[in-house]
Amino acid sequence: MGRGRAEATVPLNTTGGRPLGRPPAASLFWRGQEVTGFLFVLPAALLVVGLVAYPFLYALLLSLTAKQAGVAGQFVGLRNFTDLFRGDIFRHTVRNSLLFTGVAVVFKTVLGLGLALLLRRATVGRRVLRGMILLPWVVPSTLSVLGWWLLFDPLYGVINMGLSKLGLITHRIPWLSDPVWAMAAVIIVNVWRGLPFFAISFLAGLVSIPEELYEAAQIDGAGKVACFSRITVPLLRPVLGVIILYSIIMTVSDFNIVYVLTRGGPMHSTHLFATFAYEMGLASGDIGKGAAISLFIFPFLAAVAYLQLRITRGQTQ
Amino acid sequence: MSALRRRVGMIGAYVGLLPYLGFALFPFYWMLLTSLRRNAEIYDVTNLSFLVQKGTTLQHYVFLLTRTQFPMWFWNSLVVSIVATGLSVVISTAAAYGLVRIPFRGSAAFSIGIFVTYLVPPTLLFIPLSRVVTALGLSDSLLSLIVTYPTFVVPFCTWLLISYFATIPKELEESAIVDGATRRQVLMKIVLPLALPGVVTATLFSFTLAWGEFIYAMTFIASGTHKTLTAGTVAELIRGDVFYWGPLMAGALLASVPVVIAYGSLMDYYVSGLVTGATKY
Amino acid sequence: MKRERFRHLGVAVVLFSLVVLVVAVSARPAMSGAPAGITFLCNSHFVPAWEQEIQKQLEAWGKQKGVATRADWVATAEFNAKLVAEAETRAGHDIVVIRNYDAALYKDSLIDMDAIANELGNQYGGWLPFGKETSFFDGHWKAIPIYHQSFPAVYRMDLLQEIGVTREQVHKMNWDQFLEAAKKLHAKGKPVGFAISQTNDSDLILYPILWSFGASTVDRNGRVAINSPETAKAIEYVKELAKYMPREVLGWDDASNNRFIMSGQGALTFNPPSIWRVAQKEVPDIAKLLDHAPVPAGPAGRFRSTGSYYLATWKFKASPLATDLIRFLMGRENQRAQVEASGGYNQPFLKEYTTFPIWKTEIPLNAYEPVPENLQLQGWPGPPEKAAAAQKAWVMHIIPVMFGKAITGTSTQDAMRWAEEELKQLYR
Secondary structure (H helix, E strand, C coil): CHHHHHHHCCCCCCCCCCCCCCCHHHHHHHHCCHHHHHHHHHHHHHHHHHHHHHHHHHHHHHHCECCCCCCCCCECCCHHHHHHHHCHHHHHHHHHHHHHHHHHHHHHHHHHHHHHHHHHHCCCCHHHHHHHHHHHHHCCHHHHHHHHHHHHCCCCCHHHHHHHHCCCCCCCCCCCCCHHHHHHHHHHHHHHHHHHHHHHHHHHHHHCCCHHHHHHHHHCCCCHHHHHHHHHHHHHHHHHHHHHHHHHHHHHCCCHHHHHHCCCCCCCCCCCHHHHHHHHHHHCCCHHHHHHHHHHHHHHHHHHHHHHHHHHHHHHC | CCHHHHHHHHHHHHHHHHHHHHHHHHHHHHHHHHHHCCHHHHCCHHHCCCCCCCCCCCHHHHHHHHHCCHHHHHHHHHHHHHHHHHHHHHHHHHHHHHHHHCCCCCHHHHHHHHHHHCCCCHHHHHHHHHHHHHHCCCCCCHHHHHHHCHHHHHHHHHHHHHHHHHCCCHHHHHHHHHCCCCHHHHHHHHHHHHHHHHHHHHHHHHHHHHHHCCHHHHHHCCCHHHCCHHHHHHHHHEECCEECHHHHHHHHHHHHHHHHHHHHHHHHHHHHHHHHHHHCC | CHHHHHHHHHHHHHHHHHHHHHHHHHCHHHHCCCCCCEEEEEECCCCHHHHHHHHHHHHHHHHHHCCCEEEEEECHHHHHHHHHHHHHHCCCCCEEEEECCHHHHCHHHECCCHHHHHHHHHHCCCECHHHHHCCEECCEECCEEEEEEECCEEEEHHHHHHCCCCHHHHHCCEHHHHHHHHHHHHHHCCCECCCCCCCHHHHHHHHHHHHHCCCCCECCCCCECCCCHHHHHHHHHHHHHHCCCCHHHHHCCCCHHHHHHHCCCCCEEECCCHHHHHHHHHCHHHHCCEEEECCCEECCECEEEEEEEEEECEHHHCCHHHHHHHHHHCCHHHHHHHHHHCCCCCECCEHHHHHCCHHHHCHHHCCCCCCCCEEECCCCCCCHHHHHHHHHHHHCCHHHHHHHHHHCCCCHHHHHHHHHHHHHHHCC
């Protein structure tokens, strides 16, 4: 994003920095169009202000009240937040969210990179191939997760059956009834869904690295591993940064997967911020608390975003 | 690399892809299987198998298409996704172009603002948004979704297109101006064609998000005929503790068709749209 | 060549925009909001036939009055969110079917229904006590109870027979005998099972267990009373029982016990007749062997819990038409048609209606209605003012989580203390 900003800054003062031979018409073209620029941006600005900024501020206000559904709420300051910290369901939620996001994103990154490398080589029938790989990501998640539910079901689930036929397990794995396994299950489904996005994005990044770099390195006697760590990874860093940041945001605020698979259970061991906020605010009508829970994601994400920007910008400079 | 080594490498790549493909596609295979099985076999726990044993049946698809309002929901989802996508892409493209090429006071702040908005999760905005939707008189209509879906699509697409536009050399446009082209000609003949892959990516991305959206669709819309696919399927085919597995899986598969078609035909543009967009930092 | 490609793309863009326009224009009817007439909101019913019956009755009434009617059905799991949205935005349906303690939660947003309530009560033998307890707040009836669906035991007569328990004995069981039967059934590989997880079914059996041991979440004054020797006894009992139930019950959802019985793997669970009815269609051989029985008795009595449904109208939607429609739907003939359409699933709140023939002629339903146990809603015995807190405790599944913790290694004392802390926050 910072890069976009740099690009957008055109010197308004045309006497300095104007390359020789550049006719004045071009710079006038850009400079005198501030109003046009504003107009171009206006629809997006209206959308953001009216449908994001205003609701966000309203939600902020709600989190400071004890509002219940259908009833006017009175101002209670930070009480919702202190209550949340005292309750251990919320502490669980924080831990779950961090664990879920951390593990899922790591897997998606590593597996995504591997998949991208493979896809780069597999050029025959690549359209169909990439299409098949993208399938988990493009299908509506509430419906595809229902399919996973059937797979994890203790009675009808075919995963357990398959694993035991292969001789890998002797007892049925309690996928959705054990806190640890349930977390594993939602992570698996999240990775299943997000992997295509990572892979295709990394693929795009890989494709843009010029072959000549690799050829030159090989002439200098570099092996595969060196090629990877000295050329591929550094040049992919911007993509990695962007995709990982986006994924962290989407993963930590994920709702559909946990909602359909476990509803946050068993015993709150898979609750994420969004599902817990839903349970509090919309299922039990405690809107003030629900808003407070949702707000927690925000500073966390802002911190992550800031970090990512620093790292990415640092690399390209 | 010699031709033989390259070929071996490629075969190795395909072999390496098998587990990934298996992982990605197995759930769909199972869903397909369930949608074609008779109910007796679906509920038979003693005889789980990877193939249909007691004869395939199309009854679930028939049920879905004739006894539920599935076709209506399909159409609704299509309408909402297409229009919301069109809207989002136009807004994002305009904003991205404006921010990159036509800076004005405050455009930098606005860029940051756009970026910040996609940190705001939909569950947070739920109640206030439904207030706004009602105030605009859009409650229970598809317009409520068309108006609100861009809120989570535009930030990402704008940012994607900003980086994409930034890679189109300014000189290209400037020399066209020098040659006497008007702004409109510059936009239509030079910028848009070059930016098309990025726009395609933004379009596909937006369509995917709109197509699969659940929470807003579920709560802004109540009447059966106005429901979208995700909300309708869940409401009609999951009744408390009774699941209609066959039709549910059939519905899930049919719901995948449009997105698959879209991606299938535009795949190459999608990848190239990401190429220049994300990597040229 | 590049130019051609761009042209080809340009054409695609133009076509796409045309498609967008055409679709937007042709979909205009669907863009319009709610139509005129009376609108009715309800959650998807387990039995589609009941929904059709309601549609029929709405149309019949509409024809009489010359008014258009429309019924909207929302998925059960998302129904609460829909109610919250309607209450908050002050826009929605003329009649909403609310559940459990919603009348308490939304009492300030609902119109008074005293006239109809008294009229119906006088005409049809009076209301079940807990019907009034969950509808009467701030001195007024806020909703009209229309039906409830309670949770008796549902079991395989043949399997219980095999371990030497007759149908009569099942109908008179206490928890000790139940445990004995559970042990034997477990040994046979066909155990009993009920959810101990974050799902509605779980609360609906665990609360009666607590009550039958003399325990409860709050006392009559609304003070949290979960931390008690009676609760400890209930926890110890369930811990013991859980050894003979499948481990998966800790992760069951509302449909798991249905699949449990229908697959033939389960001998007994607690559920309304949805399992039996669906089995009749899908696995008739098992359905023939199913029966419903009262919940076992504990030292403090025999209890059953239920999910209840009420007709209500938002203050911002008040109209004489809506009220008249409610009166119409609650009439005797219409109620009987609704009950039959639901296959006997819907249980009435008006005493005279509990004598409808369907529950006598269908033998497996004999113990379903009339309800032989002490029928209560989960906030019992707390006072009406604390109804909102009781509802929250249910939605957050505090009681199932407490039992779940105790079963998975937390000490009984710690589990109770945790529940006490959480409940105190809600019952503040």
